[in-house]
Amino acid sequence: MDYTLAIEGAPETIPGGTGVLLLHPSTGETDRIDTEFLATDTDRFLVISTRTTAREVKQKLEYYDVDESRAEILDTLSVERGYSRRSGENIHYVSAPHDLDGILEQTRRFLEAHDGKTRLTVDSVTELIYYADEDDVYDAMVELLSLLEEYDAVGLFHLSAEVHDDETVERFRELFAGVVDLDADGEVSCEFPSVE
Structure with a gap:
């Protein structure tokens, strides 16, 4: 299944x-x-938020006129x-940003529960590295990518280039x-060698 990419x-x-x-x-306007x-x-999407609360995510979706009825927020x-915390059917919680197993479990549940075109974003991988060991975050991202493959979904993963070393x-x-590389002036450049 192919997904339109409006970037x-x-x-x-x-x-x-x-x-x-x-x-x-680090100050880039990624919203x-x-x-x-x-x-x-997209039929359904999951926002994995390690940087803002569910309330702030909802405000962002509303500001950019994104259909919230399709949204789930972790x-x-x-x-x-x-x-x-106000639990609703579309808002889920884990105990802390370093609860990588909880994040993976909630993501699997989301993908299992929805047919059609599903997307997720991880905002942000950088924040996860603040809270958890880099190697553990790396392994968790590998797991998330394998879930995308298993369920024919797509995902966008935020990483702040300025706060990490080149390695x-x-x-x-x-x-x-x-x-997708967003620079400080808001200019975007893209590399998709395996897709083009």
């Missing part, structure tokens, strides 16, 4: 099972790319920070079939 300079479509790395500066990715050619922050950026970059 400037990227291929028009990518096949199911494709993971895309979004490299961005526009993220929401266009989620809103296009909030990794609220439990650990002691925020009040770390390159290590994660090599995992993905495509890379």
Whole structure:
């Protein structure tokens, strides 16, 4: 199954099972790319949020006019920070951002529960590395990518290029079939060698 990819300079479509790395500066405006990715050619999507709470994710979707009825949110922050949580059928929680097993389990449940075109975003891998060991995060991303393949879904994974050394950026970059590089001026360049 092919998915339309509404990102400037990227291929028009990518096949199911494709993971895309979004490299961005630490202050980069990623919301526009993220929401266009989620809103296009999608039946259901999952936002794995390690950077903002579910409430903030909902505000972002509303601001960018993304159909919230298609959304599920995995909030990794609220439990650990002691925020009040309102569980709904579309909002899920894990105990903390370093609960990688919980993130993988919730992602599998989401993908098992929905047919059709499904997408996910991980916002962000950088935040996961703050909370958990880099090797463990790497292994978890490998697992997430294998879930995309198993369920014919696609995913967008945020990584802030400025806060990691070149070796770390390159290590994660090599995992993905495509890379979208957002610079400080908002310019986008793309590499999809296995898709083009």
